[in-house]
Amino acid sequence: MSGPPCIVTRVSTTEPPTRVTLGELYRGFLGTGARGFGGTLPWARRMMVEERRWLTEREFLDTFSLCNFLPGPNVSSMSVIVGARFHGLLGSAAALGGLLTVPLTTILTLAVLYRHFAQLPGVDAALRGVGAAAGGLVLATGLRMAMALGRAPRVLLFLVAAFVAVAVLRWPLVPVLLGLGPVSVLAAWVGTLAAWRTRT
């Protein structure tokens, strides 16, 4: 693997350079993994955008979009990418390590307990309740992210199309991504190119 072209890459070119240490990367994602009941993504956004201010809303959204097209859990890809931006390979390792520490320990502890205590009463019922609240948390996170999008008709069109395809029509994710993605990028390309021409 070739070395990174420049180690001190920052997340944003407009913001002042953010100093994020390896320890902070580890601890930030440790908290994300530890709180991620019923979905880790809202917590990743809260940690990076609201609590630690490593990324702007827009940067978070762009990074998450990239992860949507990569295989594997979104949040683990995201930890690797954000870690790499601040500290290269070591940063990725610190962030991913932080993210997995608590969940992996918890799940193995539960597995051992489960062998001894078999079916715990009420677990299913409690999980259903946590799941319902987690759904609300994901919705709120989506609405917050939507506010960073602007109000262009193109934006609303593709947002609604993606929502309807998955939530209403129940189409599988991959065809939706492959079908809508290129069309939406093409539409944005036309707009971006026009803006680029007028600026230069």
Added chain:
Amino acid sequence: MSPLVTIALRFSVLSLIAVGGVTSILPEVHRVSVDVHHWLTDAEFTQMFAIAQASPGPNMLIVALIGFQVAGLPGALVAAGAICLPSCTLAYLVERLWQRFRGTPLRRAVETGLAPITVGLMLATGWLVARGAPGTGWAAYAVPALTAALVLATRTNPLWLLAAGGVLGLLGLV
């Protein structure tokens, strides 16, 4: 072949095709571990899925449970590594490549094009999770609606809201 090697091979391949996270490969995980290798029974698979849901963090850690069942702690660690490392390595390489396009109109177009789809999918996920099982009572709709409203309008720590959801679930209301 040592079961550890089998686990490593099987799950690393799945890691690279899991676009959209573990839910997209769950049927394949089931097929491989229940039907092909008989590492666990159908009922055990369902239990493990429940355990994976009960713990925080990425749901893909269900493979760590399967690894644990097959070969104890080494099995769990090999399975977790196998499901994580290939996709994470790819993410690292793509990020390095993507950095070279910073500030170009191409990258701008890809980002502005994908952003609304990402948000639409996020809202769809929330919608599907919030709807829950069909035939549930009014509380099943009130809990996600109230949670979303409180998260948006107040500075309440969402952990309290998740805990409240759990309590309502225990009381049989959700």
